[in-house]
Amino acid sequence: MGRQHQTAPLLLILPAALLLLLGATITEARVLRRVNDRSLFDVTSACKKASYPDLCKSLAPSKSVGSLTGAAIDVATSKAKEAAAISAKLMNVPGTEKLVKSGLCDCRDTFSSAADSLQLAAKNLKDAAQYDLMQNLSAAMSLASTCSDTFEDWPDLVSPVADINDHLTKLVSNSLDLASTLKN
Template sequence: MGRQHQTASLPLILPAALLLLLGATITEARVLRRVNDRSLFDATSECKKASYPDLCNSLAPSASVGSLTAASIDVATSKAKEAAAISAKLMKAPGTEKLMKSTLCVCRDAFSSVADSLQLSAKNLKDAAHTDLMVNLSAAMSLKANCADAFQDWPGLVSPVADINDHLSKLVSNSLDLASTLKN
């Protein structure tokens, strides 16, 4: 009779043991989160520090602020190269007036310079050269303004690259915001 009692309770003990094991695993995971902040990086909370959080969140998930910053710089670099190519294409389009061509030339050169500064920024980030990173991101931000300024010099001349310049501005701004949160 004692033997039947032990066999009958085995099915009851097994689920209870599994629940205890599962509970311990969940508790260990919670402790791990508290002990090792880097193991569960929250890109959403870091993106709240960016000027354009939704744009930043589109780059998530990332493993760290550094990788999120790198992704932001990479996207901005691609956008700057795209803007330079579009400006060059518009310059060569048949019927483009001389004033528009010269203004788009300023934009093409500005966007190319932005791409160069962003590429240097990516290298600075990899090399952990924080001061240089911030200098090159700030330069990219200043350089991209050259295109808008060129069109402002000619009232009535409408920029065909205003939207891409605005988007680039947001990407560079987010890169700068994220980089500023990195430790020196």
């Protein structure tokens, strides 16, 4: 009699344990599906939201819109630093006209400031500070366009940094477009 009494609770526990095991397996499958969905991030779809999709797609592979935005900001930062260095170098070329030197000086300063704003934007992205991220990217965009505006003030002058300035503006524009799609 005592032996039957011991197996009865065991028979009741066994179905409950199986239900728990089955529930854990279903939960694991859901988690794995979420992980796999993240690994299938579609850069092409995300880049459709950017002003310059082909330039955006060149930043692949990325695992999320956040990492794609970070890559765009990093490339823009490097380009802004490069533009500042080129502007400084061109200022010192013998025979450069005084007005061109003045314009290049303005460009060097605005490119350096744009790089600073982009570095802050990268920090904002890591800190998930969306408002500050958008502010710093907007500032970088404004600064990047300031160089071309400088040379437009003198129609007879051609900017020696027009191409790099154009590329930087596109990179910052894409960074801004991608950042605007991030959730707060």
